[in-house]
Structure formats: C-alpha cells, structure tokens
Amino acid sequence: MRRRTALKNLSSLAAVAIAPDFVQAKEDRLLNTHTSKQSLRKIATEEAFTIPEIATAYKEIVHKGGTNLDLMVLKQIYDAPVGQSAGSSAKNNDVSNRDKQTQSMLPKLLDFDPIRLADMDANNVTMHLLSLTMPGVQILEKSQAIDLAQLANDRLSEVIKQHPTRFAGLACFAPQDPAIAAKEMQRSINNLKLNGFIVNSHTNNLYLDDPRFFPILEAAEALDAPIYIHPRAPSDGMASPFRDYRIEGAAWGYGVETSTHILRLIFSGTLDRFPKLNIVIGHMGEALPFWLWRLDFMGAPGARAGRKNALKPSEYFQRNITITTSGVEDPSALRFCIDKIGVDRIMWAIDYPYQPTTPAVSFIEKAPLTETEREKIAHGNAERIFKIKP
Amino acid sequence: MRRRTALKNLSSLAAVAIAPDFVQAKEDRLLNTHTSKQSLRKIATEEAFTIPEIATAYKEIVHKGGTNLDLMVLKQIYDAPVGQSAGSSAKNNDVSNRDKQTQSMLPKLLDFDPIRLADMDANNVTMHLLSLTMPGVQILEKSQAIDLAQLANDRLSEVIKQHPTRFAGLACFAPQDPAIAAKEMQRSINNLKLNGFIVNSHTNNLYLDDPRFFPILEAAEALDAPIYIHPRAPSDGMASPFRDYRIEGAAWGYGVETSTHILRLIFSGTLDRFPKLNIVIGHMGEALPFWLWRLDFMGAPGARAGRKNALKPSEYFQRNITITTSGVEDPSALRFCIDKIGVDRIMWAIDYPYQPTTPAVSFIEKAPLTETEREKIAHGNAERIFKIKP
Numbered sequence A, B: 001m002r003r004r005t006a007l008k009n010l011s012s013l014a015a016v017a018i019a020p021d022f023v024q025a026k027e028d029r030l031l032n033t034h035t036s037k038q039s040l041r042k043i044a045t046e047e048a049f050t051i052p053e054i055a056t057a058y059k060e061i062v063h064k065g066g067t068n069l070d071l072m073v074l075k076q077i078y079d080a081p082v083g084q085s086a087g088s089s090a091k092n093n094d095v096s097n098r099d100k101q102t103q104s105m106l107p108k109l110l111d112f113d114p115i116r117l118a119d120m121d122a123n124n125v126t127m128h129l130l131s132l133t134m135p136g137v138q139i140l141e142k143s144q145a146i147d148l149a150q151l152a153n154d155r156l157s158e159v160i161k162q163h164p165t166r167f168a169g170l171a172c173f174a175p176q177d178p179a180i181a182a183k184e185m186q187r188s189i190n191n192l193k194l195n196g197f198i199v200n201s202h203t204n205n206l207y208l209d210d211p212r213f214f215p216i217l218e219a220a221e222a223l224d225a226p227i228y229i230h231p232r233a234p235s236d237g238m239a240s241p242f243r244d245y246r247i248e249g250a251a252w253g254y255g256v257e258t259s260t261h262i263l264r265l266i267f268s269g270t271l272d273r274f275p276k277l278n279i280v281i282g283h284m285g286e287a288l289p290f291w292l293w294r295l296d297f298m299g300a301p302g303a304r305a306g307r308k309n310a311l312k313p314s315e316y317f318q319r320n321i322t323i324t325t326s327g328v329e330d331p332s333a334l335r336f337c338i339d340k341i342g343v344d345r346i347m348w349a350i351d352y353p354y355q356p357t358t359p360a361v362s363f364i365e366k367a368p369l370t371e372t373e374r375e376k377i378a379h380g381n382a383e384r385i386f387k388i389k390p
Helices: A003-010 A020-027 A031-037 A053-066 A071-078 A097-103 A103-112 A113-120 A142-162 A178-190 A209-223 A253-267 A288-298 A313-319 A333-340 A355-365 A371-385 B003-010 B020-029 B029-035 B052-064 B072-076 B097-103 B105-110 B115-120 B142-162 B178-191 B209-221 B253-267 B288-298 B313-319 B331-341 B357-366 B373-387
Strands: A043-050 A129-134 A167-170 A196-200 A229-230 A279-281 A320-326 B044-049 B126-131 B167-170 B198-201 B225-229 B278-281 B323-324
Touching: A020 A196, A020 B097, A043 A103, A043 A229, A053 A071, A053 A142, A053 A288, A053 B097, A053 B115, A053 B209, A053 B373, A071 A097, A071 A103, A071 A129, A071 B072, A097 A103, A097 A320, A103 A113, A103 A371, A113 A129, A113 A355, A129 A142, A142 A167, A178 B052, A253 A288, A253 B253, A279 B313, A288 A313, A288 A333, A288 B072, A288 B288, A313 A320, A313 A333, A320 A333, A333 B288, A333 B331, A355 A371, B020 B331, B044 B225, B052 B105, B052 B142, B072 B097, B097 B105, B115 B126, B115 B357, B126 B142, B126 B198, B142 B167, B142 B178, B178 B209, B253 B278, B253 B288, B253 B313, B288 B313, B288 B331, B313 B323, B313 B331
Parallel strands: A043 A129, A129 A167, A196 A229, A229 A279, A279 A320, B044 B126, B126 B167, B198 B225, B225 B278, B278 B323
Antiparallel strands: none
16 A cells, blocks of 8 residues: 555544644754753653554454454554544543543654654654554554565654654564564664564464564574564453453553563573573563562572573573663662663663653653663663664 | 361372471470560461361362363472472473472471471561462362361461460451352451451452452451452463463462452452452562552543543552562562552561571561561561451
C-alpha cells in the first residue's frame, strides 16, 4: 500500500488535526534551542511511532476480533469512534480519563513533525530513540508482517535522515520468519544505519528462548546491536487472569509478560548460548531489579533440574541487560536500581506519547543524582548502548 | 484418619529421623534462653507446617497427576524417593542442590518440637507464626478440604497451647465451600484463638474477587482478623509460560500469581466493598511496592472503563495491605519499602523451612535500621496485626 493511499484510508481512523499551539511551538523551536544550550542533553529511549499502513492493519485486526489480549488496547487506539467520549463524560462514567487519552494517541504516533518535535522542544528533549509501537508487526500475518516491517524501517530511516540530531531509531522485524527477520536486521543496521531492534515480547505466544528464533539472536550478536524487549499484553497461555478489570496493559499485564520473557531467557540458558546479547527492558527493569535477591537465592545455577542458567540472575543483569526508566518516574526506584545493577545499566525514557513529556523531563532533571549519574542516565548510556553520536 | 495411623502411613513419605544434634540443641535451649535475654524479640510471620494427613493427601494427588502447576513442587516434597539424590550428585548433575533440599523439607514441616524449636533457639527466634504450607487444602476435593482444614486448625491450636510463647498461628479453611469456610473462620478465632487466616492464592483457578468468596471476606472483616495471601503456582489460565525451566515456583511464578491476585482485589473494587480487610502478603510485597508509582499512574480511579477501584493502588497499601520480608533478605529492598509504604506495614519472616533461619535472623538483626524500625519490623507490627501478646 502506498503512503498516500494509506494516509487517505486513515481519515476514518482519527482526526489528525494540527492544533495552532503546535505551529506556534514549532516557531519557538530555534529560540528554545538557544536558551537550552546549557541544559542537560536528554535522549529518550522508548519513544513510540507508527505508520499509516500499520495503523490500518491494526484496525482490520480489531474488526476481525479474536482472543489476543492486545486487542483490548488496540481497539481503544485504532478503532475508537472519534470524539465519541469527549463530550459524554458527564453522562458515561465508564468511559474514563485514560480511555479518552488513548483515543487521542494515534495522531501523535503517526507524527514526527510538527507535534513530536514541538513537544520535544517545549521540554528540551534532545532526541527520541524511535520504535514502532506495540505490538509491532508481531500480531500480523507472516507475509504482511515481513512487508510492513521493511516499510516501517524505511520510513524510520527517512525521518532520521531528515532530523539526524533529533531522532535515532530501533528497527522492527517479523519474528514469524526468523531467517527473513535476520536479513532485515542486517539491512537495518548496515544499510539503514538504525541503532538496534525492538521486539514486543511474545510472537504467536512463543518467546525468544524458543530455538526457532535463534537466527534472530545470532544476528543481534553478530551485528553488535541491542534488542529492546518491549511489553505487549500477556500471551494466550497466561492471559486468563488479566482479562478482567483492564489489567492486561500498562497497569500490570505488560510488566508480567515482559519480566517472564526475560526470566525464560535466563533460566533456559539462552543468554549463555548468546553471551554477547544486549537486551534492553523498560519500566525500571519490569521490577526484576527488585526481585534480584530472591532470584539469585532461588535461581542460582543448578538450583533446579530443568533449568540451564550458568550464572546467577544478577550476573546476567551485569552482562546482558540494560533497563530504562520508561513509565516509572520514581526517584526511590531509580536509586534502588542504581544500587542494585549500577548506573551504567540505566537509561532515561519518556514513553511518548503514552506518558506526558513534562513530568518525565522533570524527573530526570530533578531526581537526587550526582551530575555524573544524571549525565549517564540522561544520554551517556544511550549513546554507548545504541551507538548514538554524542 | 487418626494421627497414629497417619504417622504410620508417613513412614513411606519421608524419613523423619531426629538427628543427634537436634537433641543436643534441645538441651541447650534453657541456656540459650538466658543468654539471649537482651536480644531482639523476633516473631517470624510466614512459617510453614503440615500434618501427616495432609502430607498423605498431597502424595495421593501427586500420584493421580494432572496439569496443576503446584504438582511440580509437591512431587519434590511429598513423593520424592527418600535419599535417592543424596549420594548421586556426582553422577547426576540434573538433580540439583535445591531439589535435594526440597526432598528434606517434609520432616521439618511435620515437626514442631524438637527440630523447629531447636532451630528457633539456636537462632534466638522468639516465635513462629505458623501456617499450613502451600497450597493448603485448596488443592483438595471439597469434602476432604473441609475436614482436613478443621483437623489442621485443631492440631495447630494444640501446638500453640503447648508452647504459647513460642507459637502463634494462622487458620486455614476450604474456600471451595465459602459458607462452611466462614464458620471455620469463626471457630478458629473465637474458639481456637488463632491469629488470622492463610489463603494460598487461587482456589480452583478463582481469585478472592469472585463474589462467591465474599462470605469469607465478610467473616474476616467481622472477626477483625487478617488474611495472609500466600503464593501458590500460577493458576491454569496463566500457567503456560511457567511450565518450562522450573519457573513455576518460588523463583518466579509464586510472585506473579500472588501479585496478580492482589491487583484483582484492588481493580475489581473488592477492597472498596470490604474496606476493613487486612491483607498480608509476603516476599517483600511480591514486588508491588516497587510498582506503586506506575500502578498509581496507570491505575488511578476511573483510569479505565472496567475498573472499579475507588482509591489509588498506593492508598490500599496504606489501608488494607501489610507485607512481610519472607524470602527477600535484601536491606536495599527493605529500605525502599519503608520509604514507600511505611515501617508500620512491614513484618519480618523467615519462611521456615524453605529459607534457612540463620541468614534471615542476621538480616533483621543487621539491616541498617533505626532501633525503632527494627523493633517494629521484628515483632511490634506482628503483635498489632496478628494480636499476639507482646
């Protein structure tokens, strides 16, 4: 599908209206750049986008229906009747504040300029490390997933070329076909010069410890490029208790799904087979740093027949895993993680557009950190891990 | 089944041999009591026991087989060929250190005196708050569960009467029949003078937010007695990704199962319907304190249609939830939790016999705490929450 056609189809998806204040903000950008010269360099590392063709594909999936838990949030974002809830809050208490916000996500996901850059400028954010928003192409049928992954990577590359100091990006791929995925990974790094990869946890209910995905892990190691394992809702085999009370998503299910994924990589021995893998996880490490004492006690090498880990779980955090602060703007949690896994293993993120930019910026600017710690978390570690030009 | 018969049947379950050093330790007890007069009073709040009849019932369940994830650990504890692995470690690396320890759990679970009291004395532990070990009677058929819950509570009460300064206890009940459970709860508090209740997470894959269990929650409120929600392995509807690599248990699945249970109670509005419920969770709050910032952000009242919580998740931690340190002897995690939920909401635990006593004691004696904090966590909060005589 061509871009123009896709954009036309999108008219029914959401009103991509550019508000006047964004235009004003764009005009203010040069001024901000000057006044913020002395400010902290800030690279946000879990920033979401999509392209019209994938938004259209999600809408089709939502219409088709199914049991996959991601459909609950995809319906809100990609198939919400535009403006339905905005004026009806007084009448319908069940349509609530975050649901309304979710319905306004699509224009921000589809935009790079002017909405996103204006938001970055207004908050002195240096750079977004962009990644295709969850659940990526992993929820699509194989051939469509392969095609749209390439298209999304091409578009991402174009945007970065237009704004090389403001955007970097993580490539997506279709784990549904690991061999083709590995080729797309090579193209993304070698030709498109992207900065790593994003995988949205499970693919058709399988995790990356499944040997069929090993060509993907081999490629990541060979290319010396990190894989950001981003959440999606719990896989079918663990979905049932998450179907009620909307706990499938960012409030809870995402964290359980992703942390379980990481522990499968550890206890399966996958991180021993691929010792140079560089895994990134968001949301303050999906609480795994908090669990490390117990994980080490209960999960030491050889603690149970059936486990294959050669190291203690905390040792994989020293060798293979880096975390970001996305969605957890808690100075106590940040300090705990610095103590536990080290300041070199932590990167700042906003989680745009799902989290508001201003408090995320305030968090990294004001958290009680040494200036060395702040520089590392705000940009230094991201420059090292994602090979972003300082 | 009578006690003598059950004990006889147990001979095939495990070798309940009393080692000479335990006898020696018993003789040393009086001396220890004197020398430890000035030491910190320590009430351990998640200490497991079983009775022969329930051990026999578990063995039968293991033989029957099934898909329930708890069977993986029950097989290790209740149906392990005695001594099989002890001498074979050099030959069979797959039978590992923790598996071997698990096979030695049963004698300790069945004992109160001399093994347990000797272990307590040797470590200056004042008291065990005893509870029937997981998965309690909740894995049994309804009528058997009802009978064995009563029997376990009777035995527990007897043991406490024999050692009123050394043991307190939590009553079990059979959620399979909520009306009878409520009656047993009344008997346990009013007649047996027990200190609260233990529930091992789900019952037949249902959680306590299911209205059929409301008589149980009503009884707990009316009796002003806390419910300790202890882990068991993930329920069938979330079990699939936990079946590999032995991540179903203490290393990971337990925490996911129990934290998900608590969030169902919060987001279903159950804790609003029963605002006086006093819930206790172990394992440093199953990492929920670490998640509180994100839970509050994503789970504020009205954040999503389908949720019923009237308060922010952190507010339930102030009103309804107390945590214990069982299995997480991490001073950083303890300090984080004090900062996050307050020192009055944290109680010490060992998790005997699953965790060794000496390091758990060392943890509470040496953690960087003020003496006021230490006294509250070591015993003061437990005295208040469980109505234990100071």
